[in-house]
Structure formats: C-alpha cells, structure tokens
Amino acid sequence: MKPSVLIAAAGAALLAALPAAAADLAAQGKDLFAANCAACHNADASGIAGVAPPLANALRERLGAPAGQAYLANVLVHGLAGPIESQGQSFNGIMPPFAALPDASLLAMMAWLNTQNGQAATAGGAEALVKARAERKTPGAVRKLREAR
Ligand code: HEC
Numbered sequence: 001m002k003p004s005v006l007i008a009a010a011g012a013a014l015l016a017a018l019p020a021a022a023a024d025l026a027a028q029g030k031d032l033f034a035a036n037c038a039a040c041h042n043a044d045a046s047g048i049a050g051v052a053p054p055l056a057n058a059l060r061e062r063l064g065a066p067a068g069q070a071y072l073a074n075v076l077v078h079g080l081a082g083p084i085e086s087q088g089q090s091f092n093g094i095m096p097p098f099a100a101l102p103d104a105s106l107l108a109m110m111a112w113l114n115t116q117n118g119q120a121a122t123a124g125g126a127e128a129l130v131k132a133r134a135e136r137k138t139p140g141a142v143r144k145l146r147e148a149r
Helices: 003-017 022-036 066-078 103-115 126-134 139-148
Strands: 084-086 089-091
Touching: 003 126, 022 103, 066 103, 066 126, 066 139, 103 126
Parallel strands: none
Antiparallel strands: 084 089
C-alpha cells in the first residue's frame, strides 16, 4: 500500500475507535482545552494579548481548508515558534508541543476548535493527526506551514 493509503486507513481506524459521537467529542475537547490550553489562550479561546493568539473565530478561513487542518494538527504535535500576526496582533512566543497527550485528547480539542471556527467537529481530524505524528518537525518549521497556505 502507498503511504497515503496507509495514513488514510490509520486515520479511519482511529476515528472508528473513538467512543464519542462528534458532539461529545467537541464537549470533551472544551474540557481538555480548559485544562491544557486556557492558561495561555483563555478558556473561551479568545486569546490573551501579548501571550498567545486567539483561536476561536480567528482560524475560520484556515480551518476551512485541508492544509489548515494539517497545520492545526502540526501545531498540537510539534508546537509553534516565531513571529506571527493574528487579527491585527503580533505574537512572538513559543507554543509547547502536546505530543505527549493521547490521540483521543488531541482529536477532541481539534474537534472543539473546529466548532469554534464554524467547521464541523470532525472536519479535519484523525488523518491530519496521524500524518503530523508521523513527521518530525521543529516548532519553527510548523510556522512555515502557517505561511505556506
Ligand atoms: C504556554 C502557553 C501556551 C499553551 C499552554 C498553549 N499554547 Fe497555543 N500558542 C501559544 C503561543 C505563544 C502561540 C503563538 C506562537 C508564536 O508566536 O509563534 C500559540 C499558538 C497556537 C496556535 C496557532 C494559532 C495561529 O493563529 O496560527 C494554535 C492552533 C494553538 N496555539 C493551540 C493550542 C492548544 C490546542 C493548546 C492546548 C493543547 C495550546 N495551544 C496551549 C502558547 C500556548
């Protein structure tokens, strides 16, 4: 099988193994976000000026495209570093990688972030995550993905 076929199959298997329906998944993601991300991004993902960018609404356009879903998965797995602009604000911080969290937790947070940006909970999900996990990237390389869209 080609690697792309394998990744698609792994993604589908991962999704099928998830116990939760899409709505439950997003609800779990909200709780996981509060526990893991809110200190920097705020519990409602509205961001904190000078600390970390907004993630609710700010990623609408990006998450509407497959490349944006891949970007989100890569930020979670590998982190992000370097100067970025978001909604007229500048940030130049370091987003730590969250690769140590299980797939189900990362997928749930991706699902919730999708719903906060006008996308279906399962818009990107499992396949993007499996692919990001299979790659080695520095936080700086992930920032290049952000620019490359
Ligand atoms: C220690 C603070 C911190 C924590 C905790 C944190 N982040 Fe971040 N996050 C940042 C910073 C800082 C940036 C911007 C990095 C830069 O300037 O390049 C960022 C950027 C992002 C981006 C990219 C936004 C964009 O506009 O491209 C996403 C997505 C993201 N974080 C998701 C999360 C999620 C999900 C969690 C929890 C699992 C999380 N972050 C936890 C600090 C944090």
